[in-house]
Amino acid sequence: MINIKQFAELQKKSKNSFASQRQLMKKVMAGQTVLCSTCQQPLFLITPQHSATASSDNSGIRCKKGCTDIQLEFV
Ligand SMILES: [Zn+2]
Secondary structure (H helix, E strand, C coil), X not given: CCCHHHHHHHHHHCCCHHHHHHHXXXXXXXXXXXXXXXXXXXXXXXXXXXXXXXXXXXXXXECCCCCCEEEECCC
């Protein structure tokens, strides 16, 4: 669960959205629970293997509802 202090830090960093997305990605990849700011559902990492049913082979971070959908570019 994200606490107020972490949230404030996150907001500070969101000045630069790219940096904050990287931060988010790091947390999710490290196994930390990060909640979607819209629906408060946990975010999870999509890898090309996970999205095998979709036509896209993009990796990303998404919530269940899809209001958070960050595309990541892994090479
Ligand atoms: Zn959401």
